[in-house]
Amino acid sequence: MDIQTGALVPLGAMESLEKQLSCPICLDMFTKPVVILPCQHNLCRGCANDLYESRNPYHFSGGTFRCPTCRFEVVLDRHGVYGLQRNLLVENIIDVYKQQQERREEDPPLKDADSKRPRCKEHEEEHINIYCLSCQTPTCSLCKVFGQHRDCSVSPLAAVYQSQKNELRAAVELLAAASGSVQAAVEQMEETRRRLEENAELQRRRLGESFDLLFALLEQKKMQLLERVDAEQRDRTAALQALRERYRQQLQQSQQLQEKLQQNLQNCGVAQFLVAAKPLQEEARRAAQENQLQRPKAGLESLEHLQVDSQQLEALLAHMDFKKDE
Secondary structure, three states, rough: OOOOOOOOOOEEEEEEEEHHEEEEOOOOEEEOEEEEEOOOOOOEHHHHHHHHHOOOOOOOOOOOEEEOOOOEEEEEOOOHHHOOOHHHHHHHHHHHHHHHEEEEEEOOOOOOOOOOEOOOOOOOOOOEEEEEOOOOEEEHHHHHHHHOOOOOEEEEHHHHHHHHHHHHHHHHHHHHHHHHHHHHHHHHHHHHHHHHHHHHHHHHHHHHHHHHHHEEEEEEHHHHHHHHOOOOOHHHHHHHHHHHHHHHHHHHHHHHHHHHHHHHHHHHHHHHHHHHHHHHHHHHHHHHHOOOOOOOOOOOOHHHHHOOOOOOHHHHHHHOOOOOOO
């Protein structure tokens, strides 16, 4: 008898249910948590993990194993068996089954309806044929007429059995619906987690592309400014070299004139010297005037005006952050 419902439950049905709740690996009743495979067969998660690790000793990024019931190949990701969904319905049925078994041990059940009909404990000659609604227990007609249930409300055993059986079926359906809702919520959360992972990867890629573009723009601007520095250096170097060439030519002409004057001073006779003296003096004065030094512009070597003011950009980069939601 089912103590929860007061209904008689065939022993054969209980044995069949126990087989359905047995793990095909350890051959014992499922141990929670129970996981459901893609092929819809169930395993203890501990047994599934042992089977998975035996097939995949170095499972860094996932692996496979075969369902011991139908040989379907189960493919797992890096989470292993912990990525499989729990079968909450089976777990709840196991809890109900164990509670029923414990109550059967406390109050031995009546024999199967197909065997000898159970008899009353108080009136051993009487079969149990009614159900006491007040005490919530099966009893016999004599208990109602003469015994402890004479002041109680009773009903035919078959009617109560069918009624409570229907109630239990409704409870199972309600539990299954609730488990289905929980399963749907778990699947929705898993989908949310997967989409979160995909979106995080997308934002990492976008962030990398944005900074790569900034690096490219900075490198391009750096090359432009370096070219300006090189151009400024070339222009000033060219000006210095031109001025240096002028000085070199003036120096060469001055040296040649000095040699000519020295020759006239040393080798010419008096009359010849006097004839050439005036023109040579004029030529020397003109050369001296032409040799007036044209100094390079002051600060020609300084390039301080080419310094880059990066403080504003540095402050902008220091405060760079993600866009605020409007």
